[in-house]
Amino acid sequence: MNDYTKNITRWIYGLTKDQFDEFIKVFIKDYFKVDTVSFTDGKSDGGIDMKIFINRIAKKIPLQVTVDSNVYNKLEKDLVKIFNNIQKHQFSENFYFFYSKGASEEKVNNLQDIAKREYSISLEIFDNKLIATYLEKPDFAASRNKLRDILGEFLNHEKTYFTENDKLCFDLLNHNSDSLELKERFINAFVLNAFFNCSNTILSKSDIQEQLKNEFNLQNPEYYCNKIIDNLLVKHKIEKVDLYKYQLTENESNKLKSIKADSDLLEREFLTNLQSIINNYDGNIELKIIIDKIYNIFKKYKEIDLDEINEAYEQENGENIEIQDLISYVNESLTDKTQIKNFIYEVISLCSENDFIIKISAGKLYKDLINSSEFDSYTRRQNKEVFLDTPVLLNLLMVMKEEDFEYDNYRFKVTKSLFSLIKNKENNTIYNTIEPYVIELADYLNRTIKMIPIYDTGLLEKLGGTSNELLNFFLKVKEKKLFDGSFRSYIEDFGISLNMVQKDDKNDYLQQFLIQLLKVNEINIDVVHKYDTDYKTRSDFQRISKTLGEIYSRNESNRKARSLKFDSLLFMHIYDLDIDLIDPIVITWDNTFKEFRKEYQLRNPSLRYWHLFKPGKYLDHTSLLNFKINSSAISNEILSMIDTEFEVVRGVKKLSDILTSIIDLKSASGTKLSRGLAEIRDTYIYEINKEDSIKTEVEYSDSQPVDEIVSNIYDYYNRKEGSYSLDNFTSILQIEDAIPAILLLLGEESSFFMRHGKYSDNYKKKFDGVIKSYLVVE
Numbered sequence: 001m002n003d004y005t006k007n008i009t010r011w012i013y014g015l016t017k018d019q020f021d022e023f024i025k026v027f028i029k030d031y032f033k034v035d036t037v038s039f040t041d042g043k044s045d046g047g048i049d050m051k052i053f054i055n056r057i058a059k060k061i062p063l064q065v066t067v068d069s070n071v072y073n074k075l076e077k078d079l080v081k082i083f084n085n086i087q088k089h090q091f092s093e094n095f096y097f098f099y100s101k102g103a104s105e106e107k108v109n110n111l112q113d114i115a116k117r118e119y120s121i122s123l124e125i126f127d128n129k130l131i132a133t134y135l136e137k138p139d140f141a142a143s144r145n146k147l148r149d150i151l152g153e154f155l156n157h158e159k160t161y162f163t164e165n166d167k168l169c170f171d172l173l174n175h176n177s178d179s180l181e182l183k184e185r186f187i188n189a190f191v192l193n194a195f196f197n198c199s200n201t202i203l204s205k206s207d208i209q210e211q212l213k214n215e216f217n218l219q220n221p222e223y224y225c226n227k228i229i230d231n232l233l234v235k236h237k238i239e240k241v242d243l244y245k246y247q248l249t250e251n252e253s254n255k256l257k258s259i260k261a262d263s264d265l266l267e268r269e270f271l272t273n274l275q276s277i278i279n280n281y282d283g284n285i286e287l288k289i290i291i292d293k294i295y296n297i298f299k300k301y302k303e304i305d306l307d308e309i310n311e312a313y314e315q316e317n318g319e320n321i322e323i324q325d326l327i328s329y330v331n332e333s334l335t336d337k338t339q340i341k342n343f344i345y346e347v348i349s350l351c352s353e354n355d356f357i358i359k360i361s362a363g364k365l366y367k368d369l370i371n372s373s374e375f376d377s378y379t380r381r382q383n384k385e386v387f388l389d390t391p392v393l394l395n396l397l398m399v400m401k402e403e404d405f406e407y408d409n410y411r412f413k414v415t416k417s418l419f420s421l422i423k424n425k426e427n428n429t430i431y432n433t434i435e436p437y438v439i440e441l442a443d444y445l446n447r448t449i450k451m452i453p454i455y456d457t458g459l460l461e462k463l464g465g466t467s468n469e470l471l472n473f474f475l476k477v478k479e480k481k482l483f484d485g486s487f488r489s490y491i492e493d494f495g496i497s498l499n500m501v502q503k504d505d506k507n508d509y510l511q512q513f514l515i516q517l518l519k520v521n522e523i524n525i526d527v528v529h530k531y532d533t534d535y536k537t538r539s540d541f542q543r544i545s546k547t548l549g550e551i552y553s554r555n556e557s558n559r560k561a562r563s564l565k566f567d568s569l570l571f572m573h574i575y576d577l578d579i580d581l582i583d584p585i586v587i588t589w590d591n592t593f594k595e596f597r598k599e600y601q602l603r604n605p606s607l608r609y610w611h612l613f614k615p616g617k618y619l620d621h622t623s624l625l626n627f628k629i630n631s632s633a634i635s636n637e638i639l640s641m642i643d644t645e646f647e648v649v650r651g652v653k654k655l656s657d658i659l660t661s662i663i664d665l666k667s668a669s670g671t672k673l674s675r676g677l678a679e680i681r682d683t684y685i686y687e688i689n690k691e692d693s694i695k696t697e698v699e700y701s702d703s704q705p706v707d708e709i710v711s712n713i714y715d716y717y718n719r720k721e722g723s724y725s726l727d728n729f730t731s732i733l734q735i736e737d738a739i740p741a742i743l744l745l746l747g748e749e750s751s752f753f754m755r756h757g758k759y760s761d762n763y764k765k766k767f768d769g770v771i772k773s774y775l776v777v778e
Contacts, residue, residue, distance in 0.1 A: 026146040069559035103127035103394040270356040283334040298361040414616040436566035442510035453665035462678040584610040676743035705753040
């Protein structure tokens with residue numbers, strides 16, 4: 001289904017009953033090639049909603065029309081009425097059903113089987129998708145025009161904010177999809193547009209050559225002019241008027257009129273809906289300014305493609321800057337600051353539904369690419385290899401488990417589309433990860449399994465929830481009633497044996513499980529050379545690790561040394577690959593990869609280039625190479641970035657996540673500590689919420705002082721800032737008698753914060769004292 005058909009499908013879906021009836025009358029005329037259609041819909045219509053006439057003679061063809069959502073049961077019952085009309089009144093056995101919504105292929109097949117088997121009726125169901133495909137055909141011009149007329153009645157005729165060339169660029173390129181070379185394809189589109197825009201659609205060869213010279217930086221405009229004219233003549237898009245003059249054929253002129261009309265309609269709908277969103281919020285947001293802001297986001301997002309194709313790694317890809325600029329403007333303009341995020345989500349979601357603004361940014365990109373020496377060679381390279389990092393693998397793990405789940409999470413939505421691409425047998429790309437990332441994913445899975453006791457005790461919510469994506473995913477699956485069992489049984493439903501996990505200290509079992517799962521789903525596991533210990537490669541590895549470590553430190557990334565090692569191994573592996581065989585691409589949400597590539601490649605320009613995309617951007621980029629729009633992938637990735645911008649609490653870990661890493665939650669001390677922490681949070685919520693001055697009640701999910709205290713204590717010992725190590729701290733937690741002393745300190749410090757709005761100066765030293773006393777006793 002092309003972009004035009006998708007928009008028509010969506011517009012038909014939104015029609016009211018009266019509008020759909022009016023439209024379908026014209027559609028039936030085009031379909032049956034008849035001159036008159038009349039309505040018979042009513043209580044005594046006998047299941048026939050419309051009649052068609054040829055030369056004033058009614059044709060006995062059963063037709064039904066509806067916009068109702070719950071249609072399948074009614075349609076099954078109406079088969080009896082149609083059967084009676086066939087038996088009693090000699091109606092045709094071909095029953096046509098026109099439906100403004102989308103019909104499930106499975107249900108359609110089922111209904112058609114019932115109709116044929118039980119009533120000998122040939123049932124044809126025309127849903128919005130099928131109707132839209134017919135509207136692409138030349139014989140359905142009247143239907144297309146009728147739909148545009150109906151839509152024009154409820155879309156405001158706003159002034160345009162875009163030039164005609166910008167608006168039509170992408171659609172005209174798509175219209176010339178039979179041209180292989182980008183430059184030729186673009187010039188074809190430009191020349192056809194030039195014909196269409198001149199007063200009598202007639203141009204001379206010298207006119208065309210002059211316009212090409214002015215528009216494009218062509219070294220030999222006469223050569224391209226002759227080539228394009230010959231191409232357009234062969235394809236019957238233009239015809240000769242005299243020796244050196246040409247004009248559009250009638251068929252081509254009509255096609256271009258249709259493209260322009262569709263573009264205008266899409267623009268009007270976009271502007272109307274955007275203004276409607278603005279009107280729903282109190283503030284002084286201006287339509288023109290908000291259009292500029294979101295256009296800048298999508299334009300910058302497309303520039304990433306240009307940089308990657310041209311291997312311009314030194315360029316700044318500042319899509320985050322554009323997003324922050326939008327947030328800043330909305331923050332200044334909205335009266336209710338709590339609605340900023342909702343407003344921006346609605347606007348970006350509109351851009352996914354109506355891809356007008358994305359098409360313009362794509363057209364701008366193709367303009368920039370026209371003189372790119374890299375584009376043609378880049379698009380023709382075969383056997384591209386893609387490398388996936390750990391967070392992408394984690395989301396793929398969830399998609400593999402619940403591929404049909406409509407999870408309202410932007411990264412999950414993007415990953416679903418990525419998984420479909422990975423499974424596509426026609427795709428020549430090879431998808432890989434490296435063994436260290438499998439080890440990292442196995443560790444994450446193991447930490448998730450260790451959270452089973454917290455879920456079983458029912459304390460998860462009271463402890464403030466979790467940041468663990470797998471556990472949160474399970475909670476959503478359970479909320480939607482897609483799984484009835486416990487978290488333990490859900491993990492086992494992956495095919496994981498928890499008994500094997502318990503017996504395996506080194507995580508070998510989970511690693512082998514993941515390797516097999518990934519391989520079955522078309523993801524290869526590359527074994528990485530020991531670059532960090534091999535004397536031949538150790539110095540190169542250390543340089544990479546040093547550069548990456550500096551970036552981590554600069555960005556205050558609280559990462560384990562092992563993560564640094566694994567990422568460094570990936571980069572060494574990519575630099576060491578056979579340059580003649582592959583075109584490596586790394587897919588990640590990690591912004592430090594971009595910083596690393598920019599810094600390290602500039603210092604080492606002789607090293608091979610590797611491409612870098614976020615998952616949604618990669619999907620969009622893949623569509624770009626096929627001259628297609630993937631609006632949902634772009635919008636979901638941008639919404640994911642906006643989510644990150646709106647994270648209020650940074651650096652404070654969830655209590656349940658910390659507990660999993662420092663204590664055995666099945667032990668007596670683990671149970672006592674987790675219950676005690678839940679009580680401290682309960683007390684804080686009660687004391688805060690009873691204050692008259694509080695404007696918004698504190699919820700369990702909100703970050704609380706005790707969360708930050710535990711997080712700070714964990715970091716204090718993990719970084720060895722005091723007299724004791726993290727091992728000392730965790731060993732004390734295994735002593736059941738020490739737990740009351742730990743809880744007492746945590747409770748006192750939480751109360752101190754509630755009274756003074758800050759933490760006491762020496763609370764970390766007090767924990768040193770507890771460790772000291774119990775280490776002596778031990």
